[in-house]
Amino acid sequence: MKNHIIKTMFLAALCTVIVLLAPGCGQKKSASATKGLNEAERASMALASFVAPGEKDDYYLFYSGGHSGQVFVAGLPSMRHISTIPVFTPYPGTGYGFDEESKEMLGDFTWGDVHHPALSQTDSLHDGRWLFVNDTANNRVARIDLRDFKTRQILGPIPNASGTHASSFITENTEYLFLATRFSTPLPRERAADPKNYAEEFSGMITAVKVEPKTGEMSVAWQILMPPINFDLCSTGKGPSSGYAFFTSYNTEMAGDVLEVNASQLDRDLGAVVDWKAAAEAVAAGKAEMMNGVPVLDPNKVPGILHYIAIGKSPHGIDTDPSGKWVVASGKLQPTTTVYDIEKIKAAIAKKDYDGDFRGVPILKYDSIVEGEVPVGLGPLHTQYDDKGNAYTSLFIDSNITKWKLPPWTDEQKKDLTKAVLDKMPVHFSVGHLVIGGSDTKKPDGKWLVAMNKLSKGRHISVGPSQPESSQLIDISGDKMKMVAEAYTEPEPHFAQIIAVKNLNPIEVYPKDENKDPNAVWDASETGVTREGNTVTAKVLAIRSRFIPDRIDAKVGDELIIHITNVEQIGDMIHGFAINDHDMNVVLDPGETKTIKVKLTKSGVYPFYCTNFCSALHQEMQGYLVVQPGTAPVAAKAN
Amino acid sequence: MSESHAHQGADAGENPAPQRGKIDTLLRKQRAFLLRPLNLTSRLLLVAAAGLIVASFFFPLWKMHLFAPQYEEGLALYIYSYEIQGGGIGGSDLAEINNLNHYIGMKPLHKADFFEMQWMPFVFGLIILLLLRAAVFGEMSNVVDVFTLFSYFGVFSIGAFYYRLYVYGHQLDPMAPMKIEPFTPLLIGSKQIANFTQHSYPQMAAYLQIVAVLFVVLAAWFSRHEKA
Numbered sequence: 046m047k048n049h050i051i052k053t054m055f056l057a058a059l060c061t062v063i064v065l066l067a068p069g070c071g072q073k074k075s076a077s078a079t080k081g082l083n084e085a086e087r088a089s090m091a092l093a094s095f096v097a098p099g100e101k102d103d104y105y106l107f108y109s110g111g112h113s114g115q116v117f118v119a120g121l122p123s124m125r126h127i128s129t130i131p132v133f134t135p136y137p138g139t140g141y142g143f144d145e146e147s148k149e150m151l152g153d154f155t156w157g158d159v160h161h162p163a164l165s166q167t168d169s170l171h172d173g174r175w176l177f178v179n180d181t182a183n184n185r186v187a188r189i190d191l192r193d194f195k196t197r198q199i200l201g202p203i204p205n206a207s208g209t210h211a212s213s214f215i216t217e218n219t220e221y222l223f224l225a226t227r228f229s230t231p232l233p234r235e236r237a238a239d240p241k242n243y244a245e246e247f248s249g250m251i252t253a254v255k256v257e258p259k260t261g262e263m264s265v266a267w268q269i270l271m272p273p274i275n276f277d278l279c280s281t282g283k284g285p286s287s288g289y290a291f292f293t294s295y296n297t298e299m300a301g302d303v304l305e306v307n308a309s310q311l312d313r314d315l316g317a318v319v320d321w322k323a324a325a326e327a328v329a330a331g332k333a334e335m336m337n338g339v340p341v342l343d344p345n346k347v348p349g350i351l352h353y354i355a356i357g358k359s360p361h362g363i364d365t366d367p368s369g370k371w372v373v374a375s376g377k378l379q380p381t382t383t384v385y386d387i388e389k390i391k392a393a394i395a396k397k398d399y400d401g402d403f404r405g406v407p408i409l410k411y412d413s414i415v416e417g418e419v420p421v422g423l424g425p426l427h428t429q430y431d432d433k434g435n436a437y438t439s440l441f442i443d444s445n446i447t448k449w450k451l452p453p454w455t456d457e458q459k460k461d462l463t464k465a466v467l468d469k470m471p472v473h474f475s476v477g478h479l480v481i482g483g484s485d486t487k488k489p490d491g492k493w494l495v496a497m498n499k500l501s502k503g504r505h506i507s508v509g510p511s512q513p514e515s516s517q518l519i520d521i522s523g524d525k526m527k528m529v530a531e532a533y534t535e536p537e538p539h540f541a542q543i544i545a546v547k548n549l550n551p552i553e554v555y556p557k558d559e560n561k562d563p564n565a566v567w568d569a570s571e572t573g574v575t576r577e578g579n580t581v582t583a584k585v586l587a588i589r590s591r592f593i594p595d596r597i598d599a600k601v602g603d604e605l606i607i608h609i610t611n612v613e614q615i616g617d618m619i620h621g622f623a624i625n626d627h628d629m630n631v632v633l634d635p636g637e638t639k640t641i642k643v644k645l646t647k648s649g650v651y652p653f654y655c656t657n658f659c660s661a662l663h664q665e666m667q668g669y670l671v672v673q674p675g676t677a678p679v680a681a682k683a684n
Numbered sequence: 685m686s687e688s689h690a691h692q693g694a695d696a697g698e699n700p701a702p703q704r705g706k707i708d709t710l711l712r713k714q715r716a717f718l719l720r721p722l723n724l725t726s727r728l729l730l731v732a733a734a735g736l737i738v739a740s741f742f743f744p745l746w747k748m749h750l751f752a753p754q755y756e757e758g759l760a761l762y763i764y765s766y767e768i769q770g771g772g773i774g775g776s777d778l779a780e781i782n783n784l785n786h787y788i789g790m791k792p793l794h795k796a797d798f799f800e801m802q803w804m805p806f807v808f809g810l811i812i813l814l815l816l817r818a819a820v821f822g823e824m825s826n827v828v829d830v831f832t833l834f835s836y837f838g839v840f841s842i843g844a845f846y847y848r849l850y851v852y853g854h855q856l857d858p859m860a861p862m863k864i865e866p867f868t869p870l871l872i873g874s875k876q877i878a879n880f881t882q883h884s885y886p887q888m889a890a891y892l893q894i895v896a897v898l899f900v901v902l903a904a905w906f907s908r909h910e911k912a
Contacts, residue, residue, distance in 0.1 A: 554773065554776065556773065556774050557774065557776075558774065588783065589783055589787075590861075612779075613780075613783070614772070614773075614774065614776035614779050614780065615772070615776060615780045661787075662787075662861055665861075
């Protein structure tokens with residue numbers, strides 16, 4: 046014992062000497078001190094984001110999952126990842142992409158690139174019905190039903206369009222989703238042309254997707270043929286800007302190669318102001334030409350639907366404020382962000398106050414439509430709004446968020462717009478999008494801001510060269526922004542949406558009465574295996590802790606169709622159904638029926654089992670698929 | 685009874701008249717009591733009792749509530765005179781209780797198996813009719829009739845309920861995954877069964893019916909001195 050104490054003291058002394066002699070080590074140990082946080086500050090931050098075990102978050106945060114093809118759901122203020130909604134990518138965790146319905150939605154694609162989620166709106170307010178997300182890679186858009194947090198429709202690939210990055214942005218009553226092309230291509234799409242003749246041969250496209258008001262069913266409504274400039278982001282109007290949609294673009298130079306250089310030559314790029322109500326009327330009046338089954342408007346032939354505004358070089362975001370009067374956009378290599386006044390834009394359109402044109406479409410005179418240029422910092426990308434007339438702009442290059450005052454400005458501020466800048470908050474590192482709940486509605490929720498940073502290097506415990514993305518939670522309820530928490534997600538959230546928990550009311554069980562699947566079975570007496578030619582159909586029931594039937598007989602060459610119903614009606618009693626060696630796993634929520642199809646190519650006995658841990662006898666929840674070698678008569682029948 | 689009969693027989697020879705007179709007086713008194721008319725208060729109490737029984741149809745008689753770590757909000761079973769209803773959305777707790785019970789080999793609770801629930805409402809209807817009849821006819825004997833039937837039916841129902849619980853807890857499938865000692869689920873009170881705490885208590889309909897019985901007793905009480 047004594048020996049032990051002496052040893053410990055010796056070690057402690059040795060450690061002290063080492064620490065004193067090695068300033069590098071000492072610094073690393075006090076890394077938190079270098080961030081200037083005292084114990085009280087740490088405690089206050091911890092409490093602000095703390096959600097005790099058993100307590101619940103106040104907000105949903107829906108992250109776009111980028112090239113993961115998914116949507117991540119987190120809770121605020123805890124920033125905890127709660128679930129993943131698979132959209133464009135198969136996801137064995139929920140069996141998505143294995144059953145016939147989701148396979149059909151995914152089509153031939155196994156991934157998507159989700160950039161911009163949009164919550165459905167009624168009267169410029171989130172109505173909590175659907176979440177729409179785009180797929181930049183394959184020109185698609187998907188609808189997630191917020192009743193069950195499931196992907197219910199994937200529309201696309203949309204004809205005549207390529208790289209629908211500027212999507213999905215929603216109008217004030219969910220009339221339309223807008224999708225504009227980042228990439229231009231020769232049209233029709235199957236035509237190959239030389240990128241050297243980019244300006245002449247290539248076209249961009251703005252697509253309006255109509256949303257059926259009751260069901261949310263999406264369909265391509267019409268398109269506007271655009272010059273080959275790269276559309277980046279979009280924002281829709283409300284109030285005074287009702288009926289307008291705004292798009293940023295880069296590559297006004299119409300360069301077909303080395304865009305980094307060739308698309309960065311002009312000082313200003315173009316923003317497109319689309320009068321979508323006028324466009325819809327023009328389509329109804331028969332002014333569109335059909336292309337691949339879609340009515341396409343040519344803005345040169347239908348004047349009035351499109352005007353351009355000038356925006357600083359290589360702009361990224363464009364964001365309409367909650368009142369609908371101010372539209373904010375900026376070049377991402379600039380130190381300022383520009384505030385446009387929609388009243389001035391409308392007046393300029395009415396007076397034809399132009400400063401030339403771009404391919405026959407007028408460009409509104411910059412000085413006539415601008416309210417001011419706010420010196421927010423270097424690399425302004427996106428702007429979000431709170432409920433107190435403030436704007437928050439993300440600065441990629443400066444790696445911070447700048448809070449500034451929206452107009453109307455005081456005379457003093459007008460003279461020197463640095464006085465409109467209220468606060469700056471460093472973020473780690475290089476923030477892309479930022480999100481405030483309801484920023485795109487007329488009533489934002491000014492409690493939290495989440496910064497989605499593009500670089501997380503050095504912030505987290507090392508996980509090797511593949512890095513997660515960092516998100517930071519900032520309290521914006523006071524005069525000064527307060528950093529509260531940090532979290533990491535898989536690659537790669539771009540934009541996100543926030544909605545209060547009280548505004549959603551998801552189900553946790555599919556009620557038996559609502560299951561309209563003709564192949565659902567709720568009682569053992571309805572289950573069974575039947576053969577018709579080379580098709581074997583099994584109706585299987587899943588219940589704790591068995592499958593009924595737990596034996597399926599078939600032959601090589603058969604197509605096996607299995608309809609499985611999880612007859613549970615209690616929350617979180619989820620069953621999986623996997624077949625060994627057949628690349629098959631579906632997961633059934635309580636009350637859900639799914640259909641799988643398996644082509645049987647090899648004889649043998651293949652166990653099937655429940656993959657989603659359900660009950661004390663989960664391990665016993667299994668059965669056998671018995672596949673006999675194919676016989677001549679069966680093969681003959683197949684022919 | 686037999687003792688008094690013997691006593692009566694022994695005395696019969698010596699002094700039969702006064703003895704017979706005593707019993708006769710008692711019987712006559714009792715008969716007179718049964719023939720007493722009911723005053724307005726009593727009649728209104730009987731109508732109110734009928735009303736309470738009607739009201740009791742809209743509430744459960746009994747509730748069994750099961751709690752476990754995984755079932756914080758509990759699984760509820762509501763017993764009405766005419767059906768068994770599960771708690772939860774769409775009554776899903778019933779299926780859940782059946783599902784859990786299959787692990788110990790208990791037979792599933794099926795509404796169709798509860799034969800008594802087909803005739804119990806009929807008996808309640810009969811009691812209501814008798815109460816109204818008593819209120820209209822206005823004679824004490826009617827009150828006694830309905831009280832007797834009501835009490836008998838109440839005791840019988842609780843007995844039948846207990847028997848049901850006994851049978852369900854004792855006819856366990858020997859092939860069940862979990863072997864447990866046969867048991868009788870608690871009729872009234874709270875009890876721990878494996879990871880579940882069972883609470884079993886009468887509900888609004890039972891209380892309404894107890895008050896209805898009380899009203900019948902009060903109906904008799906308020907007219908006990910009425911003269912024919």
